[in-house]
Amino acid sequence: MDCIDAIQGRRSIRRYKSLPVERKLIEKLLQITQMSPSAGNRQARDFVVVFDTAVKEKLAEAALSQEFIAEAPCVVVFCANIERSSARYGTRGELYALQDATIAAATFQIAAHTLGLGTCWVGAFDDEAVSDILHLPEKVIPVAIMPLGYPDEKPPVYGRIDVKKLMHLDTW
Ligand SMILES: Cc1cc2nc3c(=O)[nH]c(=O)nc-3n(C[C@H](O)[C@H](O)[C@H](O)COP(=O)(O)O)c2cc1C
Numbered sequence: 001m002d003c004i005d006a007i008q009g010r011r012s013i014r015r016y017k018s019l020p021v022e023r024k025l026i027e028k029l030l031q032i033t034q035m036s037p038s039a040g041n042r043q044a045r046d047f048v049v050v051f052d053t054a055v056k057e058k059l060a061e062a063a064l065s066q067e068f069i070a071e072a073p074c075v076v077v078f079c080a081n082i083e084r085s086s087a088r089y090g091t092r093g094e095l096y097a098l099q100d101a102t103i104a105a106a107t108f109q110i111a112a113h114t115l116g117l118g119t120c121w122v123g124a125f126d127d128e129a130v131s132d133i134l135h136l137p138e139k140v141i142p143v144a145i146m147p148l149g150y151p152d153e154k155p156p157v158y159g160r161i162d163v164k165k166l167m168h169l170d171t172w
Contacts, residue, residue: 013118016149039096044085072147
């Protein structure tokens with residue numbers, strides 16, 4: 001599958017086959033993810049990989065009871081490591097860390113799809129609750145909860161705004 005096919009073929013997957021996702025495969029996906037760019041190559045992101053059923057259930061509850069999170073064989077929580085970026089960039093480091101984590105999550109979704117796995121970006125969650133559940137250090141912020149599993153649905157393509165309405169030439 002080439003990169004453009006992967007981008008065009010990815011969908012948010014919220015139903016998963018009851019097949020395990022091997023830890024080795026997740027490590028491989030995260031190694032690919034790590035090739036994403038980052039500000040000053042600080043890689044101000046961390047990944048919390050959750051297999052534990054009780055932890056997954058708590059995450060689902062913290063994400064406004066989106067139960068499909070608990071039903072995925074694995075959940076990866078992408079975190080911005082403000083500490084790592086701010087050490088070099090001061091207050092600007094906060095924005096960079098958020099971007100470092102966000103681009104990693106996006107790369108992960110495409111890489112997972114390429115390897116036959118499905119993901120769904122979950123952004124609706126209680127930040128403090130997720131930080132507590134995962135014991136995140138003070139300057140580490142959860143950015144995206146990403147359930148991962150073998151797809152058990154084929155969602156339709158949701159429409160996109162015509163790019164002509166979004167593209168501004170030279171100035172807004
Ligand atoms: C920042 C962000 C937050 C999102 N939050 C949620 C969420 O909390 N729950 C959910 O089911 N999907 C969530 N999504 C997935 C979107 O609903 C989905 O990407 C969008 O409807 C387009 O569908 P597609 O991914 O299949 O192309 C989120 C996506 C992004 C990028």
